Amino acid sequence: MVTIPSPAVAVVGRHNSGKTTLVEQLISDLVQRGFDVGSVKHHSHVGFEIDHPGKDSYRHRAAGARETVIAAPGQMACIKTVEGELECTDIVRGMPGHDVVIVEGYRKSGLPTIEIMRSGNAADARVAAVFAEGARQGWPLGTDFTQRARAQRDANAPLDRQDQSDYQDISNKLPTATTVAVVTDIEEAHKAAVSYGIPSFSLDDITGLADFVQERFVRPRVTVVVQAGGESRRMGQSKALVLFDGRPLICRLVERLSPVADEFIITTNEPERLAFLDEAYPDVHIRLVRDALNVRGALPGLLTALEAATNPYVAIVACDMVFASASLVVAEALEMSASGADVVVPANKHGYEPFHAIYRREGCLPAVRAALEDGEKRAQAFFDDVTIREFPQERVLEVEPMGGCFVNANTPEELHSIEASLLGQ
Structure with a gap:
């Protein structure tokens, strides 16, 4: 819980x-x-x-x-x-x-x-x-x-x-x-x-x-956006619908993150295939939103999330982050409130984790649009134009002592390995 x-x-x-x-x-x-x-x-x-x-x-x-x-x-x-x-x-x-x-x-x-x-x-x-x-x-x-x-x-x-x-x-x-x-x-x-x-x-x-x-x-009121996209070439099928512990992976994300969501959005290009979520989670009031641009890339996905959100703070999480953390979302939101930053993003030796970060809609949306007009597609392309607050690894571990928040699965083999580890198989 x-x-x-x-x-x-x-x-x-x-x-x-x-x-x-x-x-x-x-x-x-x-x-x-x-x-x-x-x-x-x-x-x-x-x-x-x-x-x-x-x-x-x-x-x-x-x-x-x-x-x-x-x-x-x-x-x-x-x-x-x-x-x-x-x-x-x-x-x-x-x-x-x-x-x-x-x-x-x-x-x-x-x-x-x-x-x-x-x-x-x-x-x-x-x-x-x-x-x-x-x-x-x-x-x-x-x-x-x-x-x-x-x-x-x-x-x-x-x-x-x-x-x-x-x-x-x-x-x-x-x-x-x-x-x-x-x-x-x-x-x-x-x-x-x-x-x-x-x-x-x-x-x-x-x-x-x-x-x-x-x-x-x-x-602060937070919109949680899970980016589900659609068909994944490396996974061989939709990551949202691939089975994990016997159920679609997207169900795990909804259950882990919805307790801290004042608004819950899933960005997807296959909303008809995710329509079952309304019946499965009627109290969450999930909104399924198609991509705003007919262009693939991380930055267009951020644009869709920020434009669709109605709350000032927008937590964006990739649907393949099996251990996505509601507690981390809250900690990032409180850090944003205290610091006044436009982006609170976890940072470790590998760099930033933009797909388990929180964004201030008002500050980020113009910068994202400007970066897209310049032909950028990288998630971090607009970071130099907004105020960034790094959320270091030690803070992440204070929130989630077991870690693992940013583990993601890109292939069936990776997903099976995570599932076996989690279930002790």
């Missing part, structure tokens, strides 16, 4: 900054846009119960059960005993399949953070002053602002108990290199964010903040 990792962003701030209210409003806006949103709340106190004494499930836990699942129609909750405190990244990793996870707290998780500062909160006002001073001094984010906070404290009148508490609350809770946005009604904090090149939003601009989160962190 394919698990689709969920991208995540954390909303952080000091006590009484308004984190919960902001998270609630942000989640509501994103859900109204049709996104599947997960959430994580950091509870700073040791020990808490979401069930009540006297309830059956509570009694299970009290009797010593380390994990209790409470299930009802439409709902399920799990209470589990763990050693110490789980890392936030491990928690998010255990929440696959969401378009985005909004985390409240976990400043030190390593996640990108949205910093909230509210003028009505004394600790936030102190942080804003330190943040602004850092901007004026030109200190890079990630500098130890704690020393600056201590200097500000010493320059003021002696602190009462409440001030001491506020200082403790800000000393380790300042913007850092992971800060990607600021939400504030404090003018000097807004100006400091602008100075650092960080997007800044007012407390009531939930729509603007949701737009930012959608663009930067929500799992």
Whole structure:
């Protein structure tokens, strides 16, 4: 079963900054846009119960059960005993399949953070002053602002108990290199964010903040295109229809890649022979698309895929890649979102793997058309005209530890060898 990792962003701030209210409003806006949103709340106190004494499930836990699942129609909750405190990244990793996870707290998780500062909160006002001073001094984010906070404290009148508490609350809770946005009604904090090149939003601009989160962190919508072509001279028949483990090879590709496809397209010059896929996979809603040009070649195939896709990100995979990886498609899409690249392409000692790569439709389509007008047919002919992000072999192995994503079969002998290896024959 394919698990689709969920991208995540954390909303952080000091006590009484308004984190919960902001998270609630942000989640509501994103859900109204049709996104599947997960959430994580950091509870700073040791020990808490979401069930009540006297309830059956509570009694299970009290009797010593380390994990209790409470299930009802439409709902399920799990209470589990763990050693110490789980890392936030491990928690998010255990929440696959969401378009985005909004985390409240976990400043030190390593996640990108949205910093909230509210003028009505004394600790936030102190942080804003330190943040602004850092901007004026030109200190890079990630500098130890704690020393600056201590200097500000010493320059003021002696602190009462409440001030001491506020200082403790800000000393380790300042913007850092992971800060990607600021939400504030404090003018000097807004100006400091602008100075650092960080997007800044007012407390009531939930729509603007949701737009930012959608663009930067929500799992991008991906069209998966399997290039099936038609008759293969070296295979002696259509690669899509050659049998693998007793079924047409194209079925294996549909089953491996459809879980991560918001749109699934197969480019083929024999759509009538692949019409059985509609009945075999009715929930996938497969589109069969003929080549846009009556010209053979890898680049014309890319043109067909990019023109047919309706989503901004287009993952293109050859139909003979027996171990095509849905997890790699997701990792490439997230890398594209983070980097802004037009192409995220696996790279190894043999070069690029353009037929298990992801393409930004808007950036690549004009470049592909221009290369075709120049008489090019190679898949990589337009790469010099777009922004390329290499996805190195070590990253591929992080996503797919067993490797093999780019193994392809060009002849019956190669296909039989792969099949025998896979089935242990």
